[in-house]
Amino acid sequence: MDTSGTGLPADAMTRLNELKPGEPGSIFTSDLSVNEFLLVRQAGFRPLGMVLGTSIYHVGMQLGRWGKNQELDTLSQAMYHARELAMTRMEAEADVLGADGIVAVRLRVELKEWGSDIAEFIAIGTAVKSETGGNWRNDRDQPFTSDLSGQDFWTLLQTGYMPLGMVMGTCVYHVAHRSFGNVLSNLGRNTELPQFTQALYEARELAMERMQKEAEALHAEGIVGVELSQHNHTWGGHTTEFFAIGTAVRPIRDDHTIPQPQLVLGLDD
Numbered sequence: 001m002d003t004s005g006t007g008l009p010a011d012a013m014t015r016l017n018e019l020k021p022g023e024p025g026s027i028f029t030s031d032l033s034v035n036e037f038l039l040v041r042q043a044g045f046r047p048l049g050m051v052l053g054t055s056i057y058h059v060g061m062q063l064g065r066w067g068k069n070q071e072l073d074t075l076s077q078a079m080y081h082a083r084e085l086a087m088t089r090m091e092a093e094a095d096v097l098g099a100d101g102i103v104a105v106r107l108r109v110e111l112k113e114w115g116s117d118i119a120e121f122i123a124i125g126t127a128v129k130s131e132t133g134g135n136w137r138n139d140r141d142q143p144f145t146s147d148l149s150g151q152d153f154w155t156l157l158q159t160g161y162m163p164l165g166m167v168m169g170t171c172v173y174h175v176a177h178r179s180f181g182n183v184l185s186n187l188g189r190n191t192e193l194p195q196f197t198q199a200l201y202e203a204r205e206l207a208m209e210r211m212q213k214e215a216e217a218l219h220a221e222g223i224v225g226v227e228l229s230q231h232n233h234t235w236g237g238h239t240t241e242f243f244a245i246g247t248a249v250r251p252i253r254d255d256h257t258i259p260q261p262q263l264v265l266g267l268d269d
Helices: 010-019 034-042 073-096 150-158 180-185 194-217
Strands: 045-058 101-111 118-130 161-174 222-231 239-251
Touching (some): 010 045, 010 073, 034 045, 045 073, 045 101, 073 101, 073 239, 101 150, 150 222, 194 222, 194 239
Antiparallel strands (some): 045 118, 161 239
């Protein structure tokens, strides 16, 4: 990969340099809807350009014991690292543009026809810069990242909070197969399957716990917009990934207060 001394491909640097944010006549790019664009501007931020990061990753193989619930550590690490590479490259593009943050980030996985164990991990969002100044970067001196919509981003700032970064946790888990005797004993009965319940509960807990640890590392007060999803990818029905992601936030000021909602009266009141 030709990185031109920035860690980014030369083609990406050419595209970013052509944006020339802040210069007369420059044109920004954005994946924001019109409403999102207007609210981001109303929140005091100017879009600089779309930024993206990608990683085409070969996910290795790990087999779980047929009758045992267990995390597949090798696969968990692969799925996390691939997403982290994509996120880091997106943040590097925002850095080149001098951005304070990235809003409306989308993070997705696309399986490729080159093989069932090859996938592209993509992160894309809109780099923005504050028009009023101030330090909006997180404790790592990186642009903040947020998967909140433009509307939710505006609302978050109105309540006195700022985004620090997207935080995530993943767990690839092998769910034990049922024995033939267990299948026969439950045939025709309504009954909970404790082994399955415990497996899925534990896998989700691991993903959530890892996401929370990332937020703690950013000294966040909390995480908003959390999504917890499940994907089987190409591993089959008994191996699944639980993925937790959200936006870590903290108050803009120590003495912040949340505005009280105003009562809106109708014309007939």
